[in-house]
Amino acid sequence: MGLGTHAHRMVIYPISHPDSETGLSLINWIAEVTHDDPDAYQNMGWYRQTSVDDFIHHFEDWKYDWLDVPALIRGSDIAYENPMIDRDPIPSWVDGPVALLGxxxxxxxxxxxxxxxxxxxxxxxxxxxxxxxGVNPDALAAYNAELRDPISSLVLRNRDAGPFGLLNMVNDRCGGDFKNINDIVSEEERNDFMAKYKSAAGFARDALNNAPPLIAAGAKVG
Ligand SMILES: Cc1cc2nc3c(=O)[nH]c(=O)nc-3n(C[C@H](O)[C@H](O)[C@H](O)COP(=O)(O)OP(=O)(O)OC[C@H]3O[C@@H](n4cnc5c(N)ncnc54)[C@H](O)[C@@H]3O)c2cc1C
Incomplete structure (x- = not known):
């Protein structure tokens, strides 16, 4: 679930199956605030434990009749801080016998x-x-040729709002204040937006499920 806008948002999702008795799941949340300070990340660490009091003021008034965001954050076992940074695409993922991935x-x-x-x-x-x-430079070149360009484009596209573009749209049209979402963005427009995003990001579920496996079961390099 996403709340807010591209620049100021919460992303909340379950990371366990619901408990059979309570129906409750363990959840992970991401509280994100965009700063116009490109050097700020140098002051932060990766997965540095942080205090909720350091950032909760950004979300203090996010209280709805169906979710109390500050209570959710305060009820967490632990919180970590990460800088939100990426890397510019590089010209090749392969250099001699070395290939980069991930x-x-x-x-x-x-x-x-x-x-x-x-x-x-x-x-x-x-x-x-x-x-x-075979395990040789041709395989590395073919890997690079198939993935480098499209995934580099994805890296650049991820600098935009992605699926949060839909919430930005709601925010732009009504400041996030509405009774019925259909009055602001029709169901057709919502479905159309998400279908385009999923297809661009390779999340087209049916196409993915119907595609043959990339590597046949039990296959081995000769
Ligand atoms: C907060 C957060 C939330 C995320 N949420 C999602 C999500 O919901 N879905 C999703 O798909 N992705 C998510 N990601 C991205 C995902 O975590 C990364 O894309 C993924 O972990 C990359 O995997 P990797 O194996 O390439 O690199 P890493 O997971 O970074 O693994 C690299 C490993 O190499 C080790 N290493 C580094 N240097 C050396 C060295 N010199 N010698 C030996 N070992 C070394 C590191 O310790 C590390 O264990 C999230 C990332 C963050 C930070």
Whole structure:
């Protein structure tokens, strides 16, 4: 679930199955605030534990009749702080016998929550190229040729709002104050927006589910 806008938002999602008795799940949340200070990240660490009091003022009035965001944040076991940074695309993911994959090749804003998924896809495609060409420079070149350009475009696209573009639209049209969402953005417009985003980011579920496996079960490089 997403709340807010691209520049000031909460993303909340379950990370466990619901408890069979209470129906409650363990959740993870991300509270995000954009600062116009490109050097600020130098003062921050990766996964540095932080105090809720340091940032909760940004969300103090996010209270709805269905969710109390400050209470949710205060009820957490622990909170960590991360700078939101990415890397410019690089000309090639392959240099001699070395190939980059995952964040080393394409650290991106988690706008579509797909950095880790993309790392897994990289590994699958690299494996498929080894099967096709053998473990040699041709396989690395084919891997680079298939992924570098489209994923570099994805890195740049993730600097935009991604799926949060829809919430930006709601904010622009009514300041987030509405009784019925259909009066602000029609269901058709919402579905159309999300379908375009999912397709661009490779999240087209049906197309993905119907595609054959990249590597056949039990396949081995000869
Ligand atoms: C807050 C946050 C939320 C995220 N949420 C999502 C999400 O919901 N969905 C999603 O798909 N992605 C998400 N991501 C992105 C995802 O975590 C990364 O894209 C993914 O972990 C990249 O995997 P990787 O294996 O390429 O790199 P990493 O996971 O960074 O692994 C690299 C490993 O190499 C080790 N290492 C570094 N240097 C050396 C060295 N010299 N010698 C030996 N080992 C070394 C590091 O310790 C690390 O263990 C999120 C990221 C962050 C920060």
């Amino acid at each position: 964040d080393a090749a394409h650290a991106m804003y988690p706008t579509g929550s797909n950095g880790a998924s993309q790392a897994i896809i990289d590994a699958r495609i690299l494996g498929a190229k080894f099967l096709e060409f």
